[in-house]
Amino acid sequence: MKYELVAGFETHVELSTKTKIFCSCTTAFGGDPNTHCCPVCIGLPGTLPKQNEKVVEYAIMAGLATNCEIAEIAKMDRKNYCYPDLPKAYQISQYDKPLCEHGYIELSNGRRIRILRIHIEEDAGKLIHNHGDTYVDYNRGGVPLIEIVTEPDFRSIDEAKEYVERLQQIMRCIGVSDCRMQEGSMRCDVNISVRPEGSDKLGTRTEIKNMNSITNIAKAMEYEYERQCDLIESGGAVVQETLRYDDATGTTSSMRSKEDAHDYRYFREPDLVTIAVPRERVKEIEARLPELPEQKLRRYIEEYDIPEKDAALLTRYRSISEYFDKASEGLKAPKTASNFIIGQIFRRLETEADKEAFEVKTSAEQLGEMCRLLESGKLKNNLAKKTLEQMLDTGKSVTDFISESDMAGLDDATLTEYCQNAINAMSAAVNDYKSGKEKALMAILGNVMKQSRGRADAAAVTKKLKELIG
Amino acid sequence: MGQIKRIHEMLVSGEITCTELTQKYLNEIENSNKELNAYITVTPEVALAQAKAVDEKLARGEEIGMLEGIPMTLKDNISTKGIPTTCASKILTGYKPIYDATVYELLLKEGVVMLGKTNMDEFAMGSSCETSYYGGAKNPHNTDHVAGGSSGGVASAVGANLAVYGLGSDTGGSIRQPAAFCGIVGLKPTYGAVSRYGLIAYASSFDQIGPITHDVEDAAIVFDAIAKYDDRDSTSQGSEPTLPTLYDDIKGKKIGIANQYLKDVREDVKAAVLDAAKVYESMGAEIVYFDLPELDFALPCYYILAMAEASSNLGRYDGIRYGYKAEHYNGTHDMICRTRSEGFGKEVQRRILMGTYVLSAGYYDAYYKKAVNLRGAIVEAFDRAFEKVDVILAPTAPVTAFKNGYLFGEETDQLEQYLSDICTVPVNTAGLPGVSIPCGADSEGLPIGMQLIGKKFDEKTILNLAYQYEQAEHKTIETKWGVKL
Numbered sequence: 001m002k003y004e005l006v007a008g009f010e011t012h013v014e015l016s017t018k019t020k021i022f023c024s025c026t027t028a029f030g031g032d033p034n035t036h037c038c039p040v041c042i043g044l045p046g047t048l049p050k051q052n053e054k055v056v057e058y059a060i061m062a063g064l065a066t067n068c069e070i071a072e073i074a075k076m077d078r079k080n081y082c083y084p085d086l087p088k089a090y091q092i093s094q095y096d097k098p099l100c101e102h103g104y105i106e107l108s109n110g111r112r113i114r115i116l117r118i119h120i121e122e123d124a125g126k127l128i129h130n131h132g133d134t135y136v137d138y139n140r141g142g143v144p145l146i147e148i149v150t151e152p153d154f155r156s157i158d159e160a161k162e163y164v165e166r167l168q169q170i171m172r173c174i175g176v177s178d179c180r181m182q183e184g185s186m187r188c189d190v191n192i193s194v195r196p197e198g199s200d201k202l203g204t205r206t207e208i209k210n211m212n213s214i215t216n217i218a219k220a221m222e223y224e225y226e227r228q229c230d231l232i233e234s235g236g237a238v239v240q241e242t243l244r245y246d247d248a249t250g251t252t253s254s255m256r257s258k259e260d261a262h263d264y265r266y267f268r269e270p271d272l273v274t275i276a277v278p279r280e281r282v283k284e285i286e287a288r289l290p291e292l293p294e295q296k297l298r299r300y301i302e303e304y305d306i307p308e309k310d311a312a313l314l315t316r317y318r319s320i321s322e323y324f325d326k327a328s329e330g331l332k333a334p335k336t337a338s339n340f341i342i343g344q345i346f347r348r349l350e351t352e353a354d355k356e357a358f359e360v361k362t363s364a365e366q367l368g369e370m371c372r373l374l375e376s377g378k379l380k381n382n383l384a385k386k387t388l389e390q391m392l393d394t395g396k397s398v399t400d401f402i403s404e405s406d407m408a409g410l411d412d413a414t415l416t417e418y419c420q421n422a423i424n425a426m427s428a429a430v431n432d433y434k435s436g437k438e439k440a441l442m443a444i445l446g447n448v449m450k451q452s453r454g455r456a457d458a459a460a461v462t463k464k465l466k467e468l469i470g
Numbered sequence: 471m472g473q474i475k476r477i478h479e480m481l482v483s484g485e486i487t488c489t490e491l492t493q494k495y496l497n498e499i500e501n502s503n504k505e506l507n508a509y510i511t512v513t514p515e516v517a518l519a520q521a522k523a524v525d526e527k528l529a530r531g532e533e534i535g536m537l538e539g540i541p542m543t544l545k546d547n548i549s550t551k552g553i554p555t556t557c558a559s560k561i562l563t564g565y566k567p568i569y570d571a572t573v574y575e576l577l578l579k580e581g582v583v584m585l586g587k588t589n590m591d592e593f594a595m596g597s598s599c600e601t602s603y604y605g606g607a608k609n610p611h612n613t614d615h616v617a618g619g620s621s622g623g624v625a626s627a628v629g630a631n632l633a634v635y636g637l638g639s640d641t642g643g644s645i646r647q648p649a650a651f652c653g654i655v656g657l658k659p660t661y662g663a664v665s666r667y668g669l670i671a672y673a674s675s676f677d678q679i680g681p682i683t684h685d686v687e688d689a690a691i692v693f694d695a696i697a698k699y700d701d702r703d704s705t706s707q708g709s710e711p712t713l714p715t716l717y718d719d720i721k722g723k724k725i726g727i728a729n730q731y732l733k734d735v736r737e738d739v740k741a742a743v744l745d746a747a748k749v750y751e752s753m754g755a756e757i758v759y760f761d762l763p764e765l766d767f768a769l770p771c772y773y774i775l776a777m778a779e780a781s782s783n784l785g786r787y788d789g790i791r792y793g794y795k796a797e798h799y800n801g802t803h804d805m806i807c808r809t810r811s812e813g814f815g816k817e818v819q820r821r822i823l824m825g826t827y828v829l830s831a832g833y834y835d836a837y838y839k840k841a842v843n844l845r846g847a848i849v850e851a852f853d854r855a856f857e858k859v860d861v862i863l864a865p866t867a868p869v870t871a872f873k874n875g876y877l878f879g880e881e882t883d884q885l886e887q888y889l890s891d892i893c894t895v896p897v898n899t900a901g902l903p904g905v906s907i908p909c910g911a912d913s914e915g916l917p918i919g920m921q922l923i924g925k926k927f928d929e930k931t932i933l934n935l936a937y938q939y940e941q942a943e944h945k946t947i948e949t950k951w952g953v954k955l
Binding site: 039042043044045046047048049050051078080082084087088089090134136263265266267270271272273 | 547548549555557562565567568569571666667668669670671674675701702703704705778779781782785786788790791792802806826829830831834838
């Protein structure tokens with residue numbers, strides 16, 4: 001029997017606010033253990049949380065960018081559980097009144113992945129195991145998170161991969177998170193089940209945790225899909241449980257069963273007041289949102305005539321699309337700039353991190369200047385590639401590599417002279433042309449270009465030749 | 471004249487130096503604390519250094535503020551930097567906060583002299599101070615009786631003149647009831663009037679810090695100093711100063727008496743409160759009797775919500791970062807279990823268990839959710855009552871101070887402890903201000919207290935009415951203890 005995969009995502013995204021969610025400690029990654037801490041974020045007796053308004057704003061931005069409705073009234077709740085990395089023995093989160101609900105992200109196949117909710121919460125600290133001892137580092141404790149929960153709308157692993165990529169693009173584009181899975185600033189849990197193809201009933205699901213890259217998500221889903229299918233095929237049943245993905249073996253293993261599920265005893269956080277979000281504030285935040293990757297992608301494809309594959313690369317990171325937008329400003333064909341970026345600049349950036357950082361010696365303005373000279377014919381096409389390589393090596397401007405005479409092009413007298421020379425030398429071709437063989441003009445043009453060592457403008461030469469031949 | 475003003479004038483006139491004054495209090499604490507058990511920690515170095523600074527200021531001829539140099543105490547659940555803050559619990563053994571509570575910061579700016587930290591029921595859970603890991607504080611009017619709870623230590627210390635005043639905390643009556651038992655004044659401010667930052671939480675949506683003082687004027691002075699907006703407490707708003715209207719005439723004020731408040735109260739207590747009503751009438755106030763049936767639900771509502779919040783608030787005491795840690799254990803889980811089993815007393819464990827229960831899946835709707843709805847109904851009932859009256863007059867406690875050990879005696883139903891809070895908890899449930907003042911004594915000479923309950927952030931009206939009664943009746947009974955000035 002064939003089985004259909006059904007999956008849903010719960011994604012934790014660390015927000016890149018400067019300070020923590022309930023105190024003014026820094027959110028910077030790393031640092032010596034317990035140096036980014038204060039009485040509030042280590043939960044000392046008597047301390048109280050204070051809502052960081054920026055966190056609310058970032059979550060609203062994330063909600064708007066994923067087509068969510070923004071709650072007018074939201075509140076914080078306590079999620080009670082006991083673990084050494086959680087110094088208050090409860091996490092301040094949102095239970096039944098999240099900030100954002102009912103959104104979606106559209107995939108390239110046209111399917112919409114519905115977003116059930118986005119809520120804000122605090123991160124926990126980290127346990128460090130060393131020679132049989134366990135230490136706690138609370139630097140990460142109180143770093144703001146949003147949790148993005150989807151409906152079980154995924155039907156393939158490719159959809160899952162695309163969703164994670166889209167989510168990363170969106171969050172990076174609006175500037176609320178760097179979404180680095182390796183550093184843990186984006187963490188995905190996947191709920192997965194299978195059902196006979198054609199069935200509309202949901203099967204028993206398992207939840208997979210601990211995947212730190214898109215590749216691992218795909219591998220874990222693949223493994224779990226196969227495991228569930230085999231289990232059912234061999235007459236067994238899937239047990240609802242939480243699984244841990246093991247990167248080294250590429251397999252999943254049980255963390256806890258349904259029976260061991262926590263009773264979090266949620267209740268309203270009495271130390272914080274209700275979060276009111278007036279509609280004017282939502283409008284104001286919406287107005288400040290940058291163009292989203294999806295909108296950009298469509299603009300690049302439809303208005304600029306850039307191939308979809310290239311457009312996707314340009315919109316992958318905010319740094320790249322910003323570079324491209326600046327470079328292509330005022331160009332008749334923005335595609336020119338795109339071609340240089342994809343064709344030449346990208347080749348110099350090896351890793352994903354390099355691409356994200358997008359540190360190149362040539363500024364977007366310099367690339368733009370080069371493209372403009374190209375469009376005006378002052379820089380010849382066949383020189384452009386070499387010139388850009390020189391620019392990228394040195395960081396110098398286009399004008400440093402093409403001479404005054406190149407810039408000026410050929411004066412009319414010289415052009416006329418070169419053309420007359422060619423006409424005189426190639427009488428056979430001239431006759432062919434006169435008898436209607438349009439192609440013959442190309443040979444004469446080639447002769448002129450040769451004389452000018454490539455400096456002549458093809459269009460101007462064609463015009464002059466036609467004039468002289470009559 | 472109130473006690474604080476009187477001592478302030480003595481300091482300003484040079485009749486006594488602040489160091490002499492402080493030393494007198496420290497000596498009396500030394501003499502009496504064994505018997506009264508009011509203080510858990512005495513801080514002579516801190517107090518004398520603060521006193522010296524005041525004396526130096528006076529010597530330079532500078533003016534001093536009203537609270538400057540006045541020796542006071544803090545309940546031991548108010549955080550003090552570098553000074554043990556125990557909540558009268560074994561589990562906070564050795565814990566020294568690394569920051570000061572906002573109220574102490576505010577008072578430090580006023581230049582107060584802090585004598586030490588006073589006894590209380592463990593984590594403020596109790597009505598007699600007897601759940602303290604350090605043993606209960608005794609009543610200065612008769613040491614066979616309790617000082618009340620949970621701020622029993624502050625009440626005992628102020629009642630016995632071992633401090634001019636103190637700050638307590640009131641979650642279900644913990645300022646007013648011990649003040650009533652010890653024959654002094656206790657003000658529970660409106661929820662949000664005083665910052666809770668640094669107050670070790672029992673039940674966060676009920677807890678409020680307030681003054682316990684000799685007289686109403688002192689309560690007004692101290693309240694005005696601490697009722698400030700604090701950016702670190704989201705629920706804090708501050709409140710209007712009460713001193714400017716303290717001495718006003720009360721003619722025409724409407725005082726309500728809810729019949730439900732008199733139902734379960736001992737006859738002599740009821741009589742004392744009704745006598746006070748007559749005094750008010752004679753001063754030109756109008757007495758209005760009315761029904762407040764929602765009051766019958768206040769006690770279960772309070773205990774469900776307070777225990778639920780407590781079960782969460784006390785989860786952090788796990789032996790990992792500070793305080794007591796079990797000596798023998800096998801792994802992290804076992805360490806946490808043993809630390810909590812050994813570190814918390816019985817009453818605290820009982821409340822954590824009950825609080826956990828009412829929040830658990832399957833019971834949440836039956837208990838916690840219902841209690842939340844009831845709380846809303848109680849708030850509305852008070853709102854309606856205050857459309858008709860300016861303040862509500864009620865007994866502070868249904869009885870006078872219990873005999874030591876009574877609440878935990880073999881014949882005593884455990885519920886009796888909780889029932890003894892029946893007059894005080896409605897105020898916390900609705901977040902209102904209430905002040906308890908002495909209004910008589912029982913046949914054994916133990917003080918009886920009455921409370922005036924006001925609208926939210928209307929401390930000025932209840933203190934004004936309390937002041938006028940106090941001036942007319944002088945019900946304070948002197949004790950044999952402490953500093954005589």
